[in-house]
């Protein structure tokens with residue numbers, strides 16, 4: 129494609145165009161970053177110019193092979209998005225108080241439109257995510273994909289795995305049912321066995337000496353604010369490093385044997 | 386064929402194809418299958434919800450969700466070893482793996498022959514965790530006593 133016809137077809141008119149008539153087109157372009165440059169660039173433009181498909185390699189040395197990744201990274205990511213979306217919906221309803229939390233969930237199940245299915249998706253999606261992330265880690269190990277230059281992708285991955293586990297650990301308490309209460313009681317008591325700092329850590333987790341209102345609030349803040357922030361940051365790093373390290377290992381790693 | 390991929394000093398095999406649409410479609414299909422499966426599961430099975438928390442009435446046994454049952458099983462032998470030492474060791478070893486095993490052998494290949502020691506080691510660890518989880522799930526009853534799931 130030559131520079132001239134790009135210019136004629138895609139460059140914004142000198143007067144900025146018609147505000148209303150061009151509105152859909154302008155919104156579309158602002159999101160997609162379509163043809164904002166007049167330079168002639170390689171075919172990589174559709175990827176490098178667009179954040180939303182940036183996870184894909186610019187020019188894959190081969191098609192991504194399903195038999196290599198088993199799609200597990202993508203599955204982990206999709207499940208995270210689904211769980212985040214359903215969690216956001218439940219945020220509108222949930223109250224992190226020992227008086228109300230349980231009743232709110234009973235209500236969500238029984239009377240709120242689509243409440244039950246949203247909660248079910250959140251719960252099963254979270255279980256699925258733990259499994260998918262773990263299997264993804266196994267996949268990466270058995271394909272030797274953590275070796276240089278991808279060491280740090282693996283390290284970020286280990287933290288992603290831990291964040292996933294803490295996510296489900298903190299979420300478990302929020303239903304404030306018997307299982308949640310006693311599961312957390314057992315779980316936090318284990319922290320008390322840490323040498324020297326045991327009691328301090330346990331007290332910090334509980335906000336007291338037993339599971340109670342302070343614990344619920346702490347777990348809630350971790351679950352809906354701190355961990356999402358951490359997760360998104362780590363995911364950004366993870367994907368960026370994968371791209372910077374030259375794509376997936378099988379695409380250029382074999383020759384180093 | 387233009388080749389602007391950063392290859393870390395490795396001559397890439399020249400099988401480069403630009404097929405963005407194909408990649409996206411495959412991604413979308415995967416995600417849609419996943420969404421459908423999750424939706425079906427969520428229509429068929431309800432997430433558990435017990436009675437309201439009651440600090441005066443412990444439940445017995447208080448089981449963690451399945452992915453923590455391996456650790457809970459270890460904790461039943463020793464809270465310090467199972468709850469602190471083993472998890473800490475697991476995390477440290479996981480973090481060190483790529484700095485210990487650096488030989489450029491079998492990168493990007495499933496079960497490469499040159500890595501059989503590593504693969505067997507990791508495989509055994511995974512297997513041990515799965516066995517512990519299964520024991521915790523099906524073979525533990527009141528007071529974490531051993532039970533047979535079929536003898537009711």
Ligand code: HEM
Nearest residue numbers: 197201202204205261265273281282285286288289376377
């Ligand atoms: C929330 C959790 C995670 C998400 C969403 C995620 C996502 C992804 C995605 C989409 C890829 C591209 C290839 C693929 O689909 O397999 C990938 C690759 C990779 N991941 Fe993860 N990941 C996660 C956790 C982990 C963990 C726990 C580890 C290891 C401890 C890890 C290590 C790696 C490495 C080393 C690669 C490069 C693999 C290669 O070049 O073959 N990731 N990840």
